[in-house]
Amino acid sequence: xxxxxxxxxxxxxxxxxxxxxxxxxxxxxxxxxxxxxxxxxxxxxxxxxxxxxxxxxxxxxxxxxxxxxxxxxxxxxxxxxxxxxxxxxxxxxxxxxxxxxxxxxxxxxxxxxxxxxxxxxxx
Numbered sequence: 001x002x003x004x005x006x007x008x009x010x011x012x013x014x015x016x017x018x019x020x021x022x023x024x025x026x027x028x029x030x031x032x033x034x035x036x037x038x039x040x041x042x043x044x045x046x047x048x049x050x051x052x053x054x055x056x057x058x059x060x061x062x063x064x065x066x067x068x069x070x071x072x073x074x075x076x077x078x079x080x081x082x083x084x085x086x087x088x089x090x091x092x093x094x095x096x097x098x099x100x101x102x103x104x105x106x107x108x109x110x111x112x113x114x115x116x117x118x119x120x121x122x123x
Contacts, residue, residue, distance in 0.1 A: 048074060057099065057110060072115055079117040089120045 049055065052070045060067030072094070079092040094113040100106030 045078075057106060057112060068112070072113055075115040079115065086119060089122070090117060091120070092117045 049071060051065070052068075052074070053066055055068045055071045057068065059069075061069035061072075064070060076092055076094065079090065083090045083092070093116055095116050096111060096113045098109050098111050101109040
């Protein structure tokens with residue numbers, strides 16, 4: 001009986017690996033897009049963002065080359081530089097919002113913004 005239990009358990013566990021295999025079909029378009037991402041370009045973007053010294057919410061919003069405002073402008077301009085290549089499908093905008101005040105972590109209200117890039121599909 002113990003041997004039967006052992007063999008049944010063994011075949012049950014061993015068989016799981018055989019039926020659990022899933023064939024993944026890679027989308028050639030996605031594969032092409034991923035292959036176009038280069039380590040050098042990502043490092044370049046990171047170095048550019050680091051050059052603003054800080055992107056903290058309370059940092060400068062209007063000092064050229066420094067703080068969160070310079071980072072917003074860099075990202076906005078970077079996205080906008082791709083509009084022509086997108087065939088006009090890419091749009092870029094600032095979305096303003098306010099944080100802080102009323103006992104929040106940031107003691108006074110601060111106006112911030114997100115840079116939002118939207119690439120419309122072709123279908």
